[in-house]
Amino acid sequence: MKAGLxxxxxxxxxxxxxxxxxxxxxxxxxxxxxxxxxLENRLQLLLENLNVGVFSSTLDGYLLESNQAFLNLxxxxxxxxxxxxxxxxxxSQLSPPGTxxxxxxxxxxxxxxxxxxxxIPQTDGQSKWVLLTQYLNTNDDExxxxxIVEDITALKQAELALRQLNETLELRVQQRTGELExxxxxxxxxxxxxxxxxxxxxRAIESFAQILLDxxxxxxxxxxxxxxxxxxxxxxxxxxxxxxxxxxxxITPPPHHPTSSNYLTLFN
Numbered sequence: 001m002k003a004g005l006x007x008x009x010x011x012x013x014x015x016x017x018x019x020x021x022x023x024x025x026x027x028x029x030x031x032x033x034x035x036x037x038x039l040e041n042r043l044q045l046l047l048e049n050l051n052v053g054v055f056s057s058t059l060d061g062y063l064l065e066s067n068q069a070f071l072n073l074x075x076x077x078x079x080x081x082x083x084x085x086x087x088x089x090x091x092s093q094l095s096p097p098g099t100x101x102x103x104x105x106x107x108x109x110x111x112x113x114x115x116x117x118x119x120i121p122q123t124d125g126q127s128k129w130v131l132l133t134q135y136l137n138t139n140d141d142e143x144x145x146x147x148i149v150e151d152i153t154a155l156k157q158a159e160l161a162l163r164q165l166n167e168t169l170e171l172r173v174q175q176r177t178g179e180l181e182x183x184x185x186x187x188x189x190x191x192x193x194x195x196x197x198x199x200x201x202x203r204a205i206e207s208f209a210q211i212l213l214d215x216x217x218x219x220x221x222x223x224x225x226x227x228x229x230x231x232x233x234x235x236x237x238x239x240x241x242x243x244x245x246x247x248x249x250x251i252t253p254p255p256h257h258p259t260s261s262n263y264l265t266l267f268n
Contacts, residue, residue, distance in 0.1 A: 053130075053149030058142070061088025061101055070149055073120070073130065091118070101134065101145060112136040117152065129156040195246040199239055206235035 053070030057063050063083045076082045088101050115133045122128055134147040209232035217225060 051151070053151075055147055055149070056139075057087050057101070057145050057147070059101075059145065061086045061091075063087060064139075064144065073128070073149055073151070075123070117156075127153075129153045192246060195242045199242050202235045202239045202242070206232050206239065209235065 051069055053067065053073050055063060055066035055070045063079070063085070066079060066082060071077070071079065071082055074082050074085065076085070091101055113133075113135055115131065118130050118132055120128045120130060129152050131150040131152050132147060133150075134145050137144050137146050209228050212220075213225065213228050213232070220228070
């Protein structure tokens with residue numbers, strides 16, 4: 001056979017050119033397959049080391065493949081254990097209730113992407129929050145769900161802490177507002193009491209000064225009349241100032257209508 005091959009190559013130079021091209025093409029295909037294999041290995045290594053869960057499943061909820069992060073979220077040791085769990089049945093037990101996975105109805109309506117936050121109860125009584133983002137793809141002409149699962153527990157805890165802080169601040173504002181209203185009421189009562197107590201002797205001073213002027217004007221010289229008139233006018237002025245102070249204490253600011261604000265939007 002070797003002799004025949006040598007005879008084929010030697011006696012047919014144009015066939016030798018074809019053989020060289022064929023060998024070169026085969027070597028290039030082998031190199032391309034090796035490059036693809038290296039890229040696949042790198043991609044697989046990247047997926048396995050991600051902190052984000054990645055999985056593929058059928059539309060019926062049966063797991064096809066996943067990375068280690070997703071297995072950790074399911075609290076299973078390997079892919080075989082995970083495949084024993086129907087994801088659609090598992091999702092029906094989560095919160096909020098429903099079917100987070102893409103349904104056949106949604107697919108028939110042309111929906112190819114879906115994202116939803118899900119709370120997963122843990123064995124220790126705590127809860128873990130995840131963001132499930134799904135994409136509809138095809139594999140051998142069959143619909144499959146490729147999904148990314150991100151652990152957003154820390155974000156949810158931060159949102160809860162911020163919400164509680166907001167509620168605490170609103171409660172403190174209400175308490176301080178009530179205290180301020182009480183203080184204003186006390187100040188108004190004090191101002192009214194003080195003004196009333198001050199106006200009584202002022203009215204007496206004004207009245208007696210007027211009586212002296214009316215009854216004893218002829219017995220007083222010009223200086224005495226001037227002094228009494230100045231006393232009377234000063235008492236009138238002081239009474240006017242006290243009345244203005246009382247009126248000012250009764251002035252109420254325009255009504256304030258507080259509105260609630262969502263501080264979470266500042267962090268989005």
